[in-house]
Amino acid sequence: MSAVARRRPLRAAIQNLVNDPSAQLLLYLAVVVALTHVHDPRFLIALLGAAVLALLLLERNARDLLKRAFLAVALVNATVSTGYLVAALWHGEPWLEVVIRLSARVFLLTLLTLWVARRIDWRTAARRWPALRFLLVISEAQIRAFQRLLTEYRLAWRSRTTGRPSLAVRYRGSAHQVGVLMDRALAQGEEVTRAMRSRGAMDDRP
Amino acid sequence: MHIPDGLLSPATYAAGFAVALPLWVYGVRQMGKRLEDTLIPRLGVLTALIFVLNMVLIPLPGGTSAHFLGVGLLALVFGIWLAFLSYSIVLSLQALLLGVGGVTALGVSALCIGLLGPVVAIAGERLLRRWSPFVAASVGVWLSVVVSATALALILGLQPIIAAENGEPLFFPFGPEVTLPAVVGPHLLLGAAEGVLSALAIRRLRGWA
Numbered sequence: 352m353s354a355v356a357r358r359r360p361l362r363a364a365i366q367n368l369v370n371d372p373s374a375q376l377l378l379y380l381a382v383v384v385a386l387t388h389v390h391d392p393r394f395l396i397a398l399l400g401a402a403v404l405a406l407l408l409l410e411r412n413a414r415d416l417l418k419r420a421f422l423a424v425a426l427v428n429a430t431v432s433t434g435y436l437v438a439a440l441w442h443g444e445p446w447l448e449v450v451i452r453l454s455a456r457v458f459l460l461t462l463l464t465l466w467v468a469r470r471i472d473w474r475t476a477a478r479r480w481p482a483l484r485f486l487l488v489i490s491e492a493q494i495r496a497f498q499r500l501l502t503e504y505r506l507a508w509r510s511r512t513t514g515r516p517s518l519a520v521r522y523r524g525s526a527h528q529v530g531v532l533m534d535r536a537l538a539q540g541e542e543v544t545r546a547m548r549s550r551g552a553m554d555d556r557p
Numbered sequence: 558m559h560i561p562d563g564l565l566s567p568a569t570y571a572a573g574f575a576v577a578l579p580l581w582v583y584g585v586r587q588m589g590k591r592l593e594d595t596l597i598p599r600l601g602v603l604t605a606l607i608f609v610l611n612m613v614l615i616p617l618p619g620g621t622s623a624h625f626l627g628v629g630l631l632a633l634v635f636g637i638w639l640a641f642l643s644y645s646i647v648l649s650l651q652a653l654l655l656g657v658g659g660v661t662a663l664g665v666s667a668l669c670i671g672l673l674g675p676v677v678a679i680a681g682e683r684l685l686r687r688w689s690p691f692v693a694a695s696v697g698v699w700l701s702v703v704v705s706a707t708a709l710a711l712i713l714g715l716q717p718i719i720a721a722e723n724g725e726p727l728f729f730p731f732g733p734e735v736t737l738p739a740v741v742g743p744h745l746l747l748g749a750a751e752g753v754l755s756a757l758a759i760r761r762l763r764g765w766a
Contacts, residue, residue: 438731
């Protein structure tokens with residue numbers, strides 16, 4: 352037991368809890384469930400304001416997180432809110448509370464998820480299931496490789512395209528992207544398998 | 558077909574998790590049984606590929622776009638349970654890394670796309686395999702996309718009926734008369750394109766599982 356834990360056992364217990372990924376995950380899930388039970392639009396706006404303030408005070412990349420959360424939900428929020436607004440106006444029904452409730456809750460929950468995802472180590476959280484953790488680690492590494500490939504492909508496409516391409520050209524572009532990714536996946540699948548086999552990665556399996 | 562957090566009522570997502578959780582445990586056990594030195598890396602690479610293919614947007618007329626699901630391809634290569642687990646990982650990573658799709662919707666999305674999709678894809682492929690393996694795979698994948706989209710559209714469309722207060726919807730506000738054509742319509746076309754592409758891919762991935 353450390354000196355801090357001997358002198359202040361409660362504080363040490365809280366610190367351990369705050370640093371434990373499983374506890375963080377449980378706390379986050381509890382907050383998410385609680386937020387889906389809040390229906391007062393004013394309260395949701397106040398909670399969103401508090402979350403944004405806390406984010407700005409505690410996170411160095413707060414603006415980046417806010418931008419990512421906004422971009423992630425903007426299309427869905429705009430489509431659903433506009434659709435509801437038009438339908439409500441058409442039928443002469445109230446719409447403001449529904450639109451605020453929906454938009455504030457969706458944005459708040461997405462912002463919290465992205466914030467928590469940045470702080471929790473998912474590999475540690477999945478330590479009880481070695482096969483699952485194995486799959487997660489490989490998938491995560493390969494996702495980064497594929498994302499880099501996709502970004503390079505898109506930049507190359509943009510640099511060689513003047514003006515707005517037609518729908519047919521964009522279809523062909525999407526098909527080529529899929530083809531490139533598929534080729535790389537086939538090569539990577541065999542390469543990773545050979546690399547793991549040569550290093551004896553699966554030798555300790557039961 | 559990504560449902561963000563805040564659109565599904567607690568009754569819906571709780572039921573989704575109640576059904577999905579034991580199936581995830583079963584899926585992890587199935588994966589443990591098939592743990593061999595070629596399966597996991599290949600499954601990992603294909604899981605990553607499906608994640609990234611979900612980011613390749615297919616332009617639709619009118620300025621909107623759709624994306625591949627990839628769950629039919631996973632099912633026809635690795636079978637129902639590994640596809641279910643792999644697609645659940647795709648959904649989780651999308652929610653956590655990109656904020657696309659919600660954590661509360663994971664259970665419902667995993668069941669509708671990750672489980673129902675593979676079941677339909679494999680059933681459709683087996684029914685038609687005798688005539689032509691290529692057509693069977695294409696139709697199986699098309700069916701999996703359309704059935705998954707229909708299931709999700711119905712669940713979304715039930716929200717104003719399940720959760721409303723004084724006639725005002727508390728979560729997703731549109732009924733099935735709106736969600737069914739809006740969600741299923743584009744996926745009828747998208748599913749056909751995905752079916753053909755998946756059938757082409759399966760030819761090259763044979764022997765992976």
